[in-house]
Amino acid sequence: MPSSVPNKRIRKSPAARRAEIVAAAASVALTEGLECITLRRVADELGVRPGLISHYFPAADDLVAEAYGAAVGSELDELLPADRCGATPTRHLARFFARASGEAYDDISRLWLNARHLSRYRPALRERVGVQENAWRDRLEALIRDGVDAGEFRTGDPLVTAVQILVVLDGLGMLVNGADGGEDLPVVRRLPIATAERELGLPVGTLDAVPAPVRADAPGGRSPSGRTG
Amino acid sequence: MPSSVPNKRIRKSPAARRAEIVAAAASVALTEGLECITLRRVADELGVRPGLISHYFPAADDLVAEAYGAAVGSELDELLPADRCGATPTRHLARFFARASGEAYDDISRLWLNARHLSRYRPALRERVGVQENAWRDRLEALIRDGVDAGEFRTGDPLVTAVQILVVLDGLGMLVNGADGGEDLPVVRRLPIATAERELGLPVGTLDAVPAPVRADAPGGRSPSGRTG
DNA sequence: GATGCTATTGAGTGTGCGACCAATAAGCAA
DNA sequence: TTGCTTATTGGTCGCACACTCAATAGCATC
Numbered sequence: 001m002p003s004s005v006p007n008k009r010i011r012k013s014p015a016a017r018r019a020e021i022v023a024a025a026a027s028v029a030l031t032e033g034l035e036c037i038t039l040r041r042v043a044d045e046l047g048v049r050p051g052l053i054s055h056y057f058p059a060a061d062d063l064v065a066e067a068y069g070a071a072v073g074s075e076l077d078e079l080l081p082a083d084r085c086g087a088t089p090t091r092h093l094a095r096f097f098a099r100a101s102g103e104a105y106d107d108i109s110r111l112w113l114n115a116r117h118l119s120r121y122r123p124a125l126r127e128r129v130g131v132q133e134n135a136w137r138d139r140l141e142a143l144i145r146d147g148v149d150a151g152e153f154r155t156g157d158p159l160v161t162a163v164q165i166l167v168v169l170d171g172l173g174m175l176v177n178g179a180d181g182g183e184d185l186p187v188v189r190r191l192p193i194a195t196a197e198r199e200l201g202l203p204v205g206t207l208d209a210v211p212a213p214v215r216a217d218a219p220g221g222r223s224p225s226g227r228t229g
Numbered sequence: 230m231p232s233s234v235p236n237k238r239i240r241k242s243p244a245a246r247r248a249e250i251v252a253a254a255a256s257v258a259l260t261e262g263l264e265c266i267t268l269r270r271v272a273d274e275l276g277v278r279p280g281l282i283s284h285y286f287p288a289a290d291d292l293v294a295e296a297y298g299a300a301v302g303s304e305l306d307e308l309l310p311a312d313r314c315g316a317t318p319t320r321h322l323a324r325f326f327a328r329a330s331g332e333a334y335d336d337i338s339r340l341w342l343n344a345r346h347l348s349r350y351r352p353a354l355r356e357r358v359g360v361q362e363n364a365w366r367d368r369l370e371a372l373i374r375d376g377v378d379a380g381e382f383r384t385g386d387p388l389v390t391a392v393q394i395l396v397v398l399d400g401l402g403m404l405v406n407g408a409d410g411g412e413d414l415p416v417v418r419r420l421p422i423a424t425a426e427r428e429l430g431l432p433v434g435t436l437d438a439v440p441a442p443v444r445a446d447a448p449g450g451r452s453p454s455g456r457t458g
Numbered sequence: 459g460a461t462g463c464t465a466t467t468g469a470g471t472g473t474g475c476g477a478c479c480a481a482t483a484a485g486c487a488a
Numbered sequence: 489t490t491g492c493t494t495a496t497t498g499g500t501c502g503c504a505c506a507c508t509c510a511a512t513a514g515c516a517t518c
Binding site: 237240267269279280283288289 | 504505506507508509512513514515
């Protein structure tokens with residue numbers, strides 16, 4: 001039964017193979033951690049030999065940085081899409097917090113924590129972390145700026161407010177590997193939302209998850225609950 | 230010249246040797262990171278053979294946890310001493326932020342980041358991190374509670390306020406390995422102090438570092454700047 | 459000064475890692 | 489079909505790690 005050990009070589013285009021390798025490494029990074037990205041581990045994932053990974057990434061550190069960038073970058077696109085088609089900044093920010101506070105986000109928190117520590121030793125990763133930090137900050141700042149322009153938010157400095165929100169999120173993310181699995185206090189869990197509402201001059205509760213999400217991905221409709229100023 | 234390789238054995242009492250090992254490991258943890266605590270590295274530090282470290286710590290993970298606990302525990306004693314002899318809570322809190330915002334604190338930030346990530350893989354360390362988290366939170370909460378009792382602070386829930394401050398400190402600590410060596414914005418660097426002043430009902434600037442510290446360790450005198458609500 | 463306890467050594471085991479390289483075969487082009 | 493390019497393999501090397509254990513020697517006690 002050769003299905004378990006198919007010696008048959010499958011030859012792919014360099015671009016496809018490289019993308020495959022990065023995707024597999026990103027998956028390992030999200031589920032097991034960046035230090036589990038080894039030539040052998042990724043090769044096993046793809047059913048190839050370790051030497052092949054070395055061929056595409058002569059320095060293993062570069063694969064680690066690339067995998068981190070892929071995982072965190074795609075999460076950012078889902079969390080804070082570059083083009084917000086029609087929906088109000090307030091609703092987008094609420095969606096952001098809904099996702100960033102759920103348990104599904106724990107893997108991302110772990111990855112940030114992982115990367116920020118590991119970048120102490122790996123220059124390539126450190127550089128990538130800097131790039132992603134800027135990307136996340138810029139994306140959130142743009143959202144806040146739009147909200148200010150639309151009259152929904154009120155803040156003196158959108159950049160500082162964005163950083164402030166991200167700092168609180170990071171601070172809570174630090175606890176993701178804790179014994180109790182995070183904080184049990186709901187007031188602590190709500191800290192990022194509370195910070196945003198305070199700094200943006202929003203009434204308490206504005207950014208909480210809506211109980212009944214409007215018909216999934218309705219493209220054009222204006223949110224009925226949008227409250228301006 | 231036997232000074233470079235002194236084969237002479239030096240036999241010490243188990244308690245003394247064990248303390249020596251933990252101290253050396255803690256030093257490595259602070260300067261190089263917890264994953265650099267290896268049997269060989271610690272043995273070299275002390276001029277002994279790796280087997281000796283194994284003898285005192287049959288499981289290396291236990292040494293890592295112990296070293297972390299020693300480093301972070303002693304830092305806590307210096308940062309928030311259990312017995313605050315005479316000085317006001319306000320002054321103590323200002324001292325806390327003065328130290329916790331300086332560059333000298335970077336090693337501690339790195340260690341927290343390091344431990345919180347590594348505790349993902351090492352149960353013994355995870356438990357120790359939980360213990361230290363509680364200790365730090367309790368110590369800060371006690372300080373805040375004293376301040377409230379003395380009429381210096383105003384907050385609904387000292388525990389929540391303590392957690393809030395620590396979360397912001399942790400969030401900034403996440404950036405300690407960053408490319409630029411932290412945030413350049415002074416408003417961001419002041420975030421923990423601003424959070425504390427806001428949550429404790431203190432005038433802006435109350436918790437900033439005093440330019441001229443009162444004569445070092447004057448024991449009894451009441452602070453002349455103590456303001457009671 | 460002799461004796462016994464045990465702290466300490468030295469040597470060795472097995473594992474997993476990144477990196478290197480000649481040999482091989484897959485798949486495209488002629 | 490034939491030939492060529494190169495993606496892929498298989499094997500190997502050196503290194504660092506935790507852990508084990510019998511042998512050794514420091515030191516307190518008598």
